Amino acid sequence: MNSILNKRIKAGKEDAARIQERFGISLIPRPNGKLIWFHGASVGETMIGLDLAAQLRLKNPELKFLFTSQTQTAAEIIAKRMGAGDIHQFFPFDKKQFVNAFLNHWQPDTAIFLEGEIWINMLLELSERKIPTALLNARMTAKTIRNWLAYGALSKKLFTTFKYVHAANTISADAINEFGFVRNIKVGNLKSAAAPHKIDDALVNEFLPLMKERPVWLAASTHIGEDEIILKSHEVLSLTGKKPLLILAPRHIERTEGIILMAQKNGFKTARRSMKQLPAPEIDVYFWDTMGELANAYRLAPVSLVCGSLIRGIGGHNPIEPAQIGSAILSGIYVHNFADIYKDLENISAASMIYDPSSQQIAMKLADLIFDKKEIAAMNIRAQNYLKSSQSIYDEVLGDVLNLVTGGNI
Structure with missing residues (x-):
């Protein structure tokens, strides 16, 4: 793994000064209070998480937010746009020891994954710890759907760990139901309703x-x-x-x-x-x-x-x-x-x-x-x-997420 990491660092794909975060280790203490964790791999997903967090904070100012991403570009965007007191970390490698180190440190009260980041060890460990987990704006290509269907029992085990799922389109919603998630899935692309980027x-x-x-x-x-x-x-x-x-x-x-x-x-x-x-x-x-x-x-x-x-x-x-x-x-x-x-x-x-x-x-x-x-x-x-016309679904999902993070019914 070290050789791979060194290549990624040289290519500018990893931040050498923060590489310990990839192993679930953080030098930043966990804030007191209810911590909501948003994960999006790259910039597009990250923007949805930042916008939802801002709206949740307006409704409940005591909430704290942790953001994780895979890319340095997303990290830079989060650093510029996250609220005071919010934290960014790089997502840990999906190995059990790194996942446990991450979760032991941060102990999130709710974990929210954006679009399509399905990590086996992380989701299973979150389920084991009974941490409520959501998948928002789920968006899958035909190839991704075929791949998950091929896994059968594993797909069902993973997708049923989510307490709440919202999909960007009906194709993704139908697929997730076929994977084994049997609850109602609301449909509509959140990116159509997210707040526009600030103009200088x-x-x-x-x-x-x-x-x-x-x-x-x-x-x-x-x-x-x-x-x-x-x-x-x-x-x-x-x-x-x-x-x-x-x-x-x-x-x-x-x-x-x-x-x-x-x-x-x-x-x-x-x-x-x-x-x-x-x-x-x-x-x-x-x-x-x-x-x-x-x-x-x-x-x-x-x-x-x-x-x-x-x-x-x-x-x-x-x-x-x-x-x-x-x-x-x-x-x-x-x-x-x-x-x-x-x-x-x-x-x-x-x-x-x-x-x-x-x-x-x-x-x-x-x-x-x-x-x-x-x-x-x-x-x-x-x-x-x-x-x-897209704003109504955004408002519905925001209400559902607020209920999820505050322990209400969804």
Whole structure:
């Protein structure tokens, strides 16, 4: 295990200064009082947990919160957004001795897992200790469902440890019932109703005057294989003569320099947010290469192409944030991770799907939308109406979770 850990540390996937947390060891004392533990592997799940915790704290200020995650990116987001007195730890390796060390130290009163983090030893030990456990916004792919069905008795043993389950979609709910969870499962994606990320008004007010005379679009959370398509699309869009500005936000910011070189080889003038450079009039591509600021980019761009959707194998990214903030949504069709949300948005014309993800077609879609302020406004209104319809399930789940953590009936 040490060799694997060393490789992960060198790759920047583990924090060497906090590696003991992976073995269930913490230098932070457990706070007094009722401790509610939220676990989400990465950023998306983490945001749901942070939002629910904030709402629970409003209803019961004496509650204390522990957050765990797998990734350093999520850890950074939690550190910025968690409440005073809240604690973040890295999730321990799922071996019995590490799980026991973690639970012996923290002794959570309730454990809440977000989306799809099913850890065998942890769940069994929580059940053995009679700690109430919930699974929220459960979201499973067809492959994951097939895998759990193949385990049969083990799946039933694990999924029946949960006292409460809520699913993001009916496919996941039906599967969990088939695994052996026999209680009613409420359905609805919590990400559709979570509070929007906070906008930095000072930053937005500084940038907007530099952009107001230009058509601006955002390529959000790009992956390897998409950047070339996006830069070519911008080149085609630039033939309109309107001097459009592309804000390009790589999903993994360590790739930024390579994409900048690609852009410059194509003749684009570039600037970087991480270097506090501004999108001056001569800039063609502005790189949004900072952590935790994508909401500000959505606020600046009237139109956003949500990436991870132009090529197979990634599954897309959540369109809820641009919908909340008011950026008209474009997306490729490879969005199986959020297929239900995209289907809903497309059905009400609140998102426009690109069925041929070529540079020419993307540029045509952009040209049709980016110069049509009325259609941008109409798409945003439709998206807002969709979000309002999702609020009721969020309120129901919040009430159920409050009952769970305070010992009420659910």
